[in-house]
Structure formats: structure tokens, C-alpha cells
Amino acid sequence: MRRGCSVGAALFFAATLSAGAAEAAGVLRTVLVIDASSSMLSTDPKELRKVAAELYVDLARDGDELAVTGFDGSARESTGGFTKIQGLADRNALKQAVRAVGKNGSWTDFTAGLLEAKRLLDAAPDEPGDQEFIVFLTDGRCDPDPKGALAEAAKAARAAGSPKRVEEICQDKVLGEIVPTLGRARLFAVGLSRSAPKAFLETLGQRTGGVGLATDRAEELPRVFADVFARLLGSRLIEGESASSVDIAVGEGMLTLDVIVVGPPALSMRLFDPSGREAPVGNQAPAEFYFADSPSYRLHKVMKPAAGTWKLAIGGPGRGGRYAVLQNLDLRLEFVDLPDVMEIGKPQILKMRLATPGGKMPPGEFLGRHELSLLAAEAPNKCEEALRAQVLKVAPRLKVARGKEGHWEHALLPLQRGEICFETVLSPLAGGVLSRVTYSKAVRIVPPLKLAAKATAFGSVKQGQEAKAEISFEGSELGEAVEVDFAAIAPPGSANPLGGLSMRPKSASLEPGGKNAFELVIAVDRDAKAGARSIEMRVTPSKPKGYEDRATHVVLSITIVPLTFWERYGFWVKVISGSLLGLLLLIGIVGPARFRKGTMLYYKDMRDPDLPREGSYPLAAKAKAGFYRGAKAMVGPTGPVRMGGVVELIAGPGGGVLAKPLGGRKAREVPRDEEEGGEGREVSLKDGVFRVAPGARYSIDGAGLTFWVAVR
Structure with a gap:
């Protein structure tokens, strides 16, 4: 088997579990199930299945929980429980457990390894938001102990006239008896030889919402990676043949950047951020920069990488090798344009989305493998407390459908004055990986707002001077205090709505029962076009948010009077005349010739x-x-x-x-x-x-x- 194959499989499965599920609400719990049969001596002489398992450990996040077990005719070299990754010591302990799995077993019983994985998962605490995975690494077919229960079942089947061989009996037991008991655990199975049962492994993955594949060709893995990441994860993977220099374009909103070079020990790697600074390899701050150096691969893990072009330099006397780059999105569940207020009796569309901090959303196919539910709480005030009480009572939630833009949308109609708060929960469906919970701010529910505005004329004003008018909101219906913005509307065919005029103030605050009349001041530029004109002004409620569609308009009239010649140019005439006179005096005093000093x-x-x-x-x-x-x-x-x-x-x-x-x-x-x-x-x-x-x-x-x- 070629070196790149099992390592590539580890990249695939580790990315599937850790990249897509980054920052999930609960714990990511994985059991690494490794074939320990003696057939590995011929099919995997370099123990690449262990290299793949170690790479998976290095790709896992801090906070993830991992367990390791080997199997042949029975479970062996099991860690007996999960190790929570909290630093270098935990990663090293897990990798040592992988290396301890033997390769001298007489038989290959898939059921033994999977039952031990089930036992480990069943013994672990089960909290809301936790996710469970099994990574199953084998080289070939199920070949159990001929004196064991599976062999006896095969004999009984043959005696009853069934043509099924012991391998088929083993596969039936896995699919028919073990898989249904795994609960929500997803199984990712990889066969690392030509003799591996590809159809069975694929079915095993599909039945649990995972993936199964069999390959002994490293060149197949890029196609598998691209397909699975595009369909399943919303993460980004790039891989290729080793080169002396590789540019890595990192977009905004990335949670982690994993860069792996697979090859002989002499094949070195260096990683540089967009500013040219080299990523450290000493693991002084592994929560920010983690580096692993294995005989078969080198790995850099960067948390919250800066956007821009990173540089990967591959060197040394080693030949061959491949590189892989995993970029994992920092996806957050958020409300979209949630207003500060909602009006009684006015329908509202509540929108939620899953996106990076910069607003980048994953593909729709990825979103379709998740569902969103909504819980709302209304109260006269302090709706946060009312929402908290409903959460504790496990009140039923509404399932929310996804709209055309990829947002989840829900229509609601506020009916009484007070406040409303929302909790929204994202949960994975079959093939999904993310869990998210987010809470809204308190949105006030207020009586409807109706604006009425009228204004007096500015009258006649000369160029270069100011004039005043009054705008009154008498007759408006205000349920609460609001702030309105004033903005002139450009007439047809003009880009400048005021054309040589400026107006202040730009906003005003209205209060129920208040006077709500304000003075407007308009300043006329000296070069403003003379003559009578009308200014249409839009008055838009801006604070609190939610009233924008209640804008109204007023028309202000003004007559601009042109300046006389002396008013426009008199000052400059005086300045120029005075300057010329001063110049003549200066010439008369300074200009005449003088005898040289001395x-x-x-x-x-x-x-x-x-x-x-x-x-x-x-x-x-x-x-x-x-x-x-x-x-x-x-x-x-x-x-x-x-x-x-x-x-x-x-x-x-x-x-x-x-x-x-x-x-x-x-x-x-x-x-x-x-x-x-x-x-x-x-x-x-x-x-x-x-x-x-x-x-x-x-x-x-x-x-x-x-x-x-x-x-x-």
C-alpha cells in the first residue's frame, strides 16, 4: 500500500469530525478502532493505519475527548475510557496508546472492535450537544475465530441451507445488531487494502450518517476530500504534490488552519503568515500555534489565522510527499437585522442565519443537514427571565423553515405591549455536524407609530446667509419616544438634493405629549443658484430600530436672492486696492538704490x-x-x-x-x-x-x- 493513502484517510475523517464541528455546543467524543490482526504484517507493513490515527489525534481540537482500542478476535489494548485533550501531554498519551496497539492477532472480528467502541461510548456522560463518532481502521475482511460465535452461526446457517459465508454473517451482525444500538454515534470506516470490503464499508458509513471508503491509492483521496467537504462539511481542503513553495489563501472568518506535509523525515516544512512571520514550532503556546513532528508527517495547527496569503515552504533532501491544508470556518448562529421595537398588530419576519463574523454562509446543502428551532417569551418587562423559565421547563419549540437566501425565517404577529425575547437552537440532522444556541436581545412591543409633519417656509434669503423655518409634528401618534432623521430628497435628474444649501439639525427627538416642534436652519452658499425652489425632505424614524417604514415627507420653500456686485466683490476690491497701495509704498521705500554698507x-x-x-x-x-x-x-x-x-x-x-x-x-x-x-x-x-x-x-x-x- 502507498504511504499517502491511510494518512489521507486520517485527514479526511479528522477534518470531517473536527473541522465541521468546530466550536460545537457540546463535547466531540471519538473512539479510534484499529485493526490489530497479523494480516497487517503484509497489508500494512509500515503501520500506516497507526500513522493515520496519530494524525487524527493531532488534528483534534483542545476539549475533544478520544479513546483508543485495538481488535483482532476480541478487543485489546483499549484505553478503557476517554482522554480529554487539554494540552501536549494528553495528545502524546493518546498517540502512545495508538502505537501500543499490536499486530499479531490471529483473527479479524469487526464485531469485537465495534462492541468495545459502543461500550466506551455508553460509559461516557451524555450531555445535550455532545456528539459521538467512531473511526474504524482495517485492512481487509471480517475473519473471526473459527471456534467463536460467528463461526457457529455460519455453520448453523449452512445446515439450514443458507449459502452465507462467515464474513457475510459478520457483516449482517454489524449492520443488523450493532449499528442500531450505536444511537446517534456516526461511524467513519476506511479499508486500507485492495481486499477491503468496499460495499460493506460504504453501507456502514451511510447507515450511521458517516462515510465509508476503501482505497489503496493516494491519488484518489483529493477527489474524495473535495466531494465530501463540499457536500458534508462546508469546510475547505486543498491538497497536492509537495512543492518548494505553496501559497495558501486564507479567507476571513476561519476558525483553524491545519497544514500537513506527509513524507519522509527529511522532508521539512516551514509556514509563514501574511506578514512574513514564521509560525513557531516550539509549542510554547499550543492553544494558538501547535506543531507536531512525526516520522511520517509534519503538522502546523493555527487558531484564528489572519486573513491573507500564507506561505508553505517545503524543503530538505527528502523526495516525494504530499501536502494538505484544512481551513475550518468559524460559524456562528445569529439573528439578522433584529429590530429594537415591534409594533402591535404589524406582522414581522424573524430571520436567523449561520455565518462567519464577516457574514459568509456555508453552502445550502450543508445547511440542509441541520434544523433550527425557536422559542419565544413575551412579558410586560424582563422577558429574559420569562425565556429562562421556559427553557428550564423544556417548553416546546417551533421548527423554522429555511428561506431562499439561506436564512431561517419565521413570521410572527405581536399582539400586546411589552417585550419579547427569543432562543434559537441549531441541531444536526443526518450528516450534520454543528450544534449552536443563541439568544436575542429584548425587543420592545409598542403601539403603532404614525408621523404627521408640517413646516413653515424659509422665505427670502440672500446668497451667503442663513434662514430659519419651523417643522412641527402636531397630530403624530407616538406610543413612545423616537428619534427621527431629516434628509433632503434629490429632485429628478439631480444627484445633489440641496444644491448649494446645507440644513441643520440632522435629527430630532420626539416624545409622547411633548411640544415636538423644532427650528430648522438653512445656510445658503454664496454660489447657490438664485430663485425660488422647493425642498422635499424625508423624515425617517431611526431610533429605536423597526419604524423605518413609517417615514413621512414635508416640502420646504425658499427664495434665494442674488448678491449685488458690491456685496459679492466689494471685499475683494478693497483687499486688492489696499494691497496695490501697500505695494507702491513698499516699492517707494525699499526700491531706491543705497550705498553699500561701510x-x-x-x-x-x-x-x-x-x-x-x-x-x-x-x-x-x-x-x-x-x-x-x-x-x-x-x-x-x-x-x-x-x-x-x-x-x-x-x-x-x-x-x-x-x-x-x-x-x-x-x-x-x-x-x-x-x-x-x-x-x-x-x-x-x-x-x-x-x-x-x-x-x-x-x-x-x-x-x-x-x-x-x-x-x-
């Missing part, structure tokens, strides 16, 4: 060569710019003067100095190596001025003045 004027009076006089003058400090007038200074032979100067110094671009000879005089640049007063080069003028080079000395013809400029 610029000094040095001068000599050379009219008397024997007695020259010289001085200096801080141009930057004393020659200031004026409003729209650049800085300048008039210079005579004796220095700066107000009048009668021979040259005018003017601040140029960048703080430079320009010189303008006055009175038609010429200026000469005095060579540095000549005596003062010597002839120099005549300076050329442009527009009557020349640029003064720092440090260069200049003389003015016929004036006796020599000057130069330096920057300190």
Missing part, C-alpha cells in the same frame, strides 16, 4: 598745492535714500556740500557708486604712481556719469578736487 568717501582739496587739505565722509551712513529717490551726495573741493558742488556721487545698482561731473567738467583717473595733481587718463562718461572703482583716485578738471571711494 562705503567711505575720501577727498583732497588741491587748490593750494603747498597746503592740501583732506577729509573723509561716510557715504552709507549719511547719504540716505528717500521715497522713490536713490541715495546721493554733492561734493565740492572742501568735501560734501548742499550747493555749488563739482561732482555728484549717486548710489548705483548693487550698492556701487556712480559719479556725475557737474558744470560740464571732465573727470580724470589719477595714476597711483604719479604725484598728486599730475595728469591722468580722462574718464569716459555714459549718460553723463561713470562708475567709481573702489580705491581708484579721480580728479575734477579746474576744481582742485581729488576723491576716491573705499568700502570698510
Whole structure:
């Protein structure tokens, strides 16, 4: 037999029991029944039936209860009772019990193993919501002790002329006598050889609401998995040949993620979550991440896996192998859009559904293998206590039918004021696996609500201003306080119901006997279209929930008056004019040229060569710019003067100095190596001025003045 076969069968049955029944209301109780006959030495030399049983133990949830028994001609190596899985020690103890089952039995008596499973289940406590399973692993046909009761029954049958062989007598006893006594326990049978009685195993599974199959080909298992999970469980299984990297798309609302790699010990596996973090293998927190490493398989179990793409990396020198991924939905029973209030005399449709927290529902075929019952309790108040009393009295419940959308639906008609509470119970039918119980909030039953609304007009209002109107609910019939929402209705052909208007408040609270009149304020945008218009407004009860269909309408009229030119643009005219004036003032003050900071004027009076006089003058400090007038200074032979100067110094671009000879005089640049007063080069003028080079000395013809400029 090939290695993948029995391990795949374990995946199939463990997923059938643990995945579909995840978070069931009661305990999941399973007996692993393992063939211990000596025929296993040839049909299962690598003891893959035990590998399959150990894998089933690893796939089981914390809180599940398991027992193990072997059988040959009689029951053997039985654990004698159930072990509740509460941690690593319990899993290891159960796997050790699986390994302890022998393989040296002389006979194969199916009845012995199944009767021991029945004894174990009968001895266990039976609480509401508990579910019981038997996983039956064998390699071939029923071959009981030739001196036992089955052989004697076969002899008696032959003596009476019956052609039945001892194997058929054994099968008849299992189907006709043992199976009817198993109660609600479902049996999952797998034959692990070509000689296994396929028809009998399939019938055995069908009779108990389980599944039976016989195979020695691993490649058949993916088809079996896909078919059974789609029809029976609503869970998701993906499997295939080992690859170096496998992407696993995990959807929202998954309860567990089980990833298994089956193959030789050298075939390694690593698992990474959508953020790239590797799943731990040390079992420090097995309630969140559990890892098992067996000579035949490796397993990761992740509780409440994050949605996204997980990565499975398979490596090592090992060859061959397969992987399998089980994703189990976190299914919850809930009420759909249950209102806060119901009105007396108004029919209501109560809806319930089984779905993930995100609203994803399992296939309809899966839902069809379950039934839903409903219990309701009405009371003037505190209906929760009334419901609790009915539950304790085991009051009869109503069976609820499923609607087209997959919801269970029940019609009811409230008749008296008070409260009503509901309990709904999901129970498995043949082939079903889930048990759920949920309770509703208290729903108040109130007199009918009738809204009547009328409003005054907003009148005329200019663009950019506000106006007020009043909305009154006089004439409304209110059985209790309600909150209503105001919403404008868009006119035909328009997506914007208000078109440049905004209105407040958005809601109001109405009370029986109250004034129930409210002020509405409408703000008109400056660009709102001018003219008369009508605004249709819907008034919808929003709190408590359940009155939404009692909405009413009012029409509000308003005339929008356009702004005059000065009202619309006067402010900006003032702003722009003021800005321009400020800019002109700023240019007049900042714009005129100034002498560079530290610029000094040095001068000599050379009219008397024997007695020259010289001085200096801080141009930057004393020659200031004026409003729209650049800085300048008039210079005579004796220095700066107000009048009668021979040259005018003017601040140029960048703080430079320009010189303008006055009175038609010429200026000469005095060579540095000549005596003062010597002839120099005549300076050329442009527009009557020349640029003064720092440090260069200049003389003015016929004036006796020599000057130069330096920057300190």
C-alpha cells in the first residue's frame, strides 16, 4: 500500500469530525478502532493505519475527548475510557496508546472492535450537544475465530441451507445488531487494502450518517476530500504534490488552519503568515500555534489565522510527499437585522442565519443537514427571565423553515405591549455536524407609530446667509419616544438634493405629549443658484430600530436672492486696492538704490598745492535714500556740500557708486604712481556719469578736487 493513502484517510475523517464541528455546543467524543490482526504484517507493513490515527489525534481540537482500542478476535489494548485533550501531554498519551496497539492477532472480528467502541461510548456522560463518532481502521475482511460465535452461526446457517459465508454473517451482525444500538454515534470506516470490503464499508458509513471508503491509492483521496467537504462539511481542503513553495489563501472568518506535509523525515516544512512571520514550532503556546513532528508527517495547527496569503515552504533532501491544508470556518448562529421595537398588530419576519463574523454562509446543502428551532417569551418587562423559565421547563419549540437566501425565517404577529425575547437552537440532522444556541436581545412591543409633519417656509434669503423655518409634528401618534432623521430628497435628474444649501439639525427627538416642534436652519452658499425652489425632505424614524417604514415627507420653500456686485466683490476690491497701495509704498521705500554698507568717501582739496587739505565722509551712513529717490551726495573741493558742488556721487545698482561731473567738467583717473595733481587718463562718461572703482583716485578738471571711494 502507498504511504499517502491511510494518512489521507486520517485527514479526511479528522477534518470531517473536527473541522465541521468546530466550536460545537457540546463535547466531540471519538473512539479510534484499529485493526490489530497479523494480516497487517503484509497489508500494512509500515503501520500506516497507526500513522493515520496519530494524525487524527493531532488534528483534534483542545476539549475533544478520544479513546483508543485495538481488535483482532476480541478487543485489546483499549484505553478503557476517554482522554480529554487539554494540552501536549494528553495528545502524546493518546498517540502512545495508538502505537501500543499490536499486530499479531490471529483473527479479524469487526464485531469485537465495534462492541468495545459502543461500550466506551455508553460509559461516557451524555450531555445535550455532545456528539459521538467512531473511526474504524482495517485492512481487509471480517475473519473471526473459527471456534467463536460467528463461526457457529455460519455453520448453523449452512445446515439450514443458507449459502452465507462467515464474513457475510459478520457483516449482517454489524449492520443488523450493532449499528442500531450505536444511537446517534456516526461511524467513519476506511479499508486500507485492495481486499477491503468496499460495499460493506460504504453501507456502514451511510447507515450511521458517516462515510465509508476503501482505497489503496493516494491519488484518489483529493477527489474524495473535495466531494465530501463540499457536500458534508462546508469546510475547505486543498491538497497536492509537495512543492518548494505553496501559497495558501486564507479567507476571513476561519476558525483553524491545519497544514500537513506527509513524507519522509527529511522532508521539512516551514509556514509563514501574511506578514512574513514564521509560525513557531516550539509549542510554547499550543492553544494558538501547535506543531507536531512525526516520522511520517509534519503538522502546523493555527487558531484564528489572519486573513491573507500564507506561505508553505517545503524543503530538505527528502523526495516525494504530499501536502494538505484544512481551513475550518468559524460559524456562528445569529439573528439578522433584529429590530429594537415591534409594533402591535404589524406582522414581522424573524430571520436567523449561520455565518462567519464577516457574514459568509456555508453552502445550502450543508445547511440542509441541520434544523433550527425557536422559542419565544413575551412579558410586560424582563422577558429574559420569562425565556429562562421556559427553557428550564423544556417548553416546546417551533421548527423554522429555511428561506431562499439561506436564512431561517419565521413570521410572527405581536399582539400586546411589552417585550419579547427569543432562543434559537441549531441541531444536526443526518450528516450534520454543528450544534449552536443563541439568544436575542429584548425587543420592545409598542403601539403603532404614525408621523404627521408640517413646516413653515424659509422665505427670502440672500446668497451667503442663513434662514430659519419651523417643522412641527402636531397630530403624530407616538406610543413612545423616537428619534427621527431629516434628509433632503434629490429632485429628478439631480444627484445633489440641496444644491448649494446645507440644513441643520440632522435629527430630532420626539416624545409622547411633548411640544415636538423644532427650528430648522438653512445656510445658503454664496454660489447657490438664485430663485425660488422647493425642498422635499424625508423624515425617517431611526431610533429605536423597526419604524423605518413609517417615514413621512414635508416640502420646504425658499427664495434665494442674488448678491449685488458690491456685496459679492466689494471685499475683494478693497483687499486688492489696499494691497496695490501697500505695494507702491513698499516699492517707494525699499526700491531706491543705497550705498553699500561701510562705503567711505575720501577727498583732497588741491587748490593750494603747498597746503592740501583732506577729509573723509561716510557715504552709507549719511547719504540716505528717500521715497522713490536713490541715495546721493554733492561734493565740492572742501568735501560734501548742499550747493555749488563739482561732482555728484549717486548710489548705483548693487550698492556701487556712480559719479556725475557737474558744470560740464571732465573727470580724470589719477595714476597711483604719479604725484598728486599730475595728469591722468580722462574718464569716459555714459549718460553723463561713470562708475567709481573702489580705491581708484579721480580728479575734477579746474576744481582742485581729488576723491576716491573705499568700502570698510
